[in-house]
Amino acid sequence: xxxxxxxxxxxxxxxxxxxxxxxxxxxxxxxxxxxxxxxxxxxxxxxxxxxxxxxxxxxxxxxxxxxxxxxxxxxxxxxxxxxxxxxxxxxxxxxxxxxxxx
Amino acid sequence: xxxxxxxxxxxxxxxxxxxxxxxxxxxxxxxxxxxxxxxxxxxxxxxxxxxxxxxxxxxxxxxxxxxxxxxxxxxxxxxxxxxxxxxxxxxxxxxxxxxxxxxxxxxxxxxxxxxxxxxxxxxxxxxxxxxxxxxxxxxxxxxxxxxxxxxxxxxxxxxxxxxxxxxxxxxxxxxxxxxxxxxxxxxxxxxxxxxxxxxxxxxxxxxxxxxxxxxxxxxxxxxxxxxxxxxxxxxxxxxxxxxxxxxxxxxxxxxxxxxxxxxxxxxxxxxxxxxxxxxxxxxxxxxxxxxxxxxxxxx
Numbered sequence: 001x002x003x004x005x006x007x008x009x010x011x012x013x014x015x016x017x018x019x020x021x022x023x024x025x026x027x028x029x030x031x032x033x034x035x036x037x038x039x040x041x042x043x044x045x046x047x048x049x050x051x052x053x054x055x056x057x058x059x060x061x062x063x064x065x066x067x068x069x070x071x072x073x074x075x076x077x078x079x080x081x082x083x084x085x086x087x088x089x090x091x092x093x094x095x096x097x098x099x100x101x102x
Numbered sequence: 103x104x105x106x107x108x109x110x111x112x113x114x115x116x117x118x119x120x121x122x123x124x125x126x127x128x129x130x131x132x133x134x135x136x137x138x139x140x141x142x143x144x145x146x147x148x149x150x151x152x153x154x155x156x157x158x159x160x161x162x163x164x165x166x167x168x169x170x171x172x173x174x175x176x177x178x179x180x181x182x183x184x185x186x187x188x189x190x191x192x193x194x195x196x197x198x199x200x201x202x203x204x205x206x207x208x209x210x211x212x213x214x215x216x217x218x219x220x221x222x223x224x225x226x227x228x229x230x231x232x233x234x235x236x237x238x239x240x241x242x243x244x245x246x247x248x249x250x251x252x253x254x255x256x257x258x259x260x261x262x263x264x265x266x267x268x269x270x271x272x273x274x275x276x277x278x279x280x281x282x283x284x285x286x287x288x289x290x291x292x293x294x295x296x297x298x299x300x301x302x303x304x305x306x307x308x309x310x311x312x313x314x315x316x317x318x319x320x321x322x323x324x325x326x327x328x329x330x331x332x333x334x335x336x337x338x339x340x341x342x343x344x345x346x347x348x349x350x351x352x353x354x355x356x357x358x359x360x361x362x363x364x365x366x367x368x369x370x371x372x373x374x375x376x377x378x379x380x381x382x383x384x385x386x387x388x389x390x391x392x393x394x395x396x397x398x399x400x401x
Contacts, residue, residue, distance in 0.1 A: 020186020047366030047382030072266025089266030093259030
């Protein structure tokens, strides 16, 4: 099952990559489609951020993870390097759990 | 090829590759910690080679929804179609094009488009793509091995690292940054390029990387912003190239992101795992409410 997911995703992604290169002389994407593609990605990623920060299964995940994500988000907002964003988020969550807050 | 790429370019590429190596490491660690076997994390990095889709697919597979993993990942990667249309000329023909297509990521496209002449475009594209492929997969393998050793991701807060990293990748597409216009001086790659850098490959290449908002600060070429990826609106030294709207960041993006996040969280208690993220696509309706032209006024 897992290998099928990986292969389908890999084949499709490669298809997009090569397809664009092959189509480049022939097709111009209609403006509305060209606009919706990146917005769809934005919607998906934002939804992923929110659900993975706040939920586990069908419920609320607890305090430590959202607090860590919030700390990381502030770091990102302040334009700290990516590595610091990730380390601050993980460190905050880990410290809270170490202190017994979950 | 190496001689055509100047020092400033190589330095900028190295900065982003180093950052992406770390993102790749995070992917390996998080994928394994969330329950994927090591081989799957490695295979995804080699075969898919698109950060945002890898993160998305790994979390959806772990949540027990393989169909959403494939559909969501493909949706995220659809931006490579217009990417290919934008930089297809650097790929060459035949076997070279087949190989070159696989290293098409946000970063290699952004760096290629930043170059003034065809030879430099080609050098920048291949240099970035090959270096990223090596760094991304080396990082992924190391991260997966470390992740297996860690066991419970919660202990070290790895479960918080993923949403935070993804947020960092997404952020450039949401805020109207001070230095986003091509007229502004190029900002340092360490702060500008790195967070956006995954998306892609990281992509979280994501986003940022993955989703566009990739800002490559090329020395002599000035700053080039590949915004929103698929829109293909590329601004080079004040002039606009490409078939996008030409307005850069889509003014609807923050609204679509906020609504998508709300929909997904609200749907989580009600529908099967994986589906909330796809339901967030309903937020695209806002794209028709917030007109493109607004950007010209508010920017």
